Amino acid sequence: MKTATNRLLALLLAVASNTQATTPESLQPSFDLRVLDVPQAVTTDAGTQVFEELHLTNFTDVPLRLVRVEVVDAQDGRVLIRFAGDALQHRLAQIGDPATPSDTVIPPGRRGVVYIEWPTPRRRPRAIEHVVTYARLSGAHTDIVHGARTAVSYATGAPLGPPLRGGPWVAIHRADWARGHRRVFDAVGGQARIPGRFAIDWMRVDDAGHTARNDPDVPGHWLGYGAEVLAVADATVVAIRNDMAESPTVSGNPKHMLADDAGNFVTLRLDDGRYAFYEHLRPGSITVHPGQRLRRGDVLAELGFTGVSTGPHLHFHVSDGPSRIGSEGRPFTLARFDLLGNYGDLSELGKAAWTPRPAREDQQRTDEWPAENVVVRFPD
Structure with missing residues (x-):
């Protein structure tokens, strides 16, 4: 009986350790974050870069302004790249015609896409997560949402021959x-x-x-x-x-x-x-x-x-x-x-x-x- 009780206690502790705590942040409605295609890495003469697209859909009934987008290593939380201000605005596109003059404001029910490329560090992350800082237009207070965890693909297949001859x-x-x-x-x-x-x-x-x-x-x-x-x-x-x-x-x-x-x-x-x-x-x-x-x-x-x-x-x-x-x-x-x-x-x-x-x-x-x-x- 004691052994069975100990096993049950161990199981409950394991479940608790793997369950994300409910916090005010986790109960705050905001963006649905998605990465529809696995981020893909490719090598140029300047090094290896990962290409990905972060989709953000506003699931609230008010416009949300993006403040900052970060890509982090899912293993240790290290920030791999972050965008804010003009850099974020230039990478954000909204599906359909924008409903507001600001390119960083996503209206209710609308989707924005952040086009991201980031250079790989010496230790290549196998999985990443995204951290989005945003604000409501009615105030200066900012909130944070974490999500869109995904693996990273470093496979590019066998090198190809030239599609053309000579040059330039x-x-x-x-x-x-x-x-x-x-x-x-x-x-x-x-x-x-x-x-x-x-x-x-x-x-x-x-x-x-x-x-x-x-x-x-x-x-x-x-x-x-x-x-x-x-x-x-x-x-x-x-x-x-x-x-x-x-x-x-x-x-x-x-x-x-x-x-x-x-x-x-x-x-x-x-x-x-x-x-x-x-x-x-x-x-x-x-x-x-x-x-x-x-x-x-x-x-x-x-x-x-x-x-x-x-x-x-x-x-x-x-x-x-x-x-x-x-x-x-x-x-x-x-x-x-x-x-x-x-x-x-x-x-x-x-x-x-x-x-x-x-x-x-x-x-x-x-x-x-x-x-x-x-x-x-x-x-x-």
Whole structure:
């Protein structure tokens, strides 16, 4: 009897130690915090960064103002990154049209998304939690809510081969662009996803930074137009489109519906289970068909000017499923490329040369994701 009582007491103590105490804070209605997709890490020449999106839905009947958002190591509570003020405002977007003039105020029943990237410390956290400090508009008092605990994925799959040859090519992407690939959700099939979370638009330039010869309004005058597009790994062709016509001028490219925004495309299922997407291809140039087996380096098509495009380029991204807009974007690395420099201000693209990489720094890069707006050369 005594043994049974001791066991029951031990069980009750264990349950009590694992039960979060009820506090005034825990009873305060506020935000529902969610991380819909597992945070994904990727390595560039600047180190490893984790990409994630924190969704905050206001479940109260009053507007709430975000004051601070922190990402902490779930194991020891160490703060990994925090955003407040302008830094937080620039990372916050609300679903739908904002109902208030302040970008940090989330109205009742509305959802905001904080787009977050944070550099990994030497000891990589396996799980993280989020701490949100907020206030009601009626007073200066702040409250805190903890939540959205999640694991972190550091898997990027086997390094990929180049999608193009030679160069220079500009890797166009940037995390803070309001309508950049990294911040565009597609809600199809009952779930909101970011297919282009790690997408890159590849645009060819010459050594002076020009993107076109002669008249840049003619797609065929662009330096990258007609370049051969390559399979980045051993793969099977899943889907293609080869019949969309090109606008005869860049300025006259019409608006496209969501189903047509990729233009002509090729989708590959890589042998490791990931999917690679190539978009804006030249009409009639696709040389592969669904079900065909490919080897890394095989020619798929030619770079063109179809779909939603401001000029001939290759859109490339990797995701976890075969749907171009109904899958989550996944990180990838390229096995090898030369890092020539970068554009600190992309508005200079086509007008001026990029900033060269310092001579003391190694140009040859391996197993990395090209950082934002860098200029690279692929093996020929």
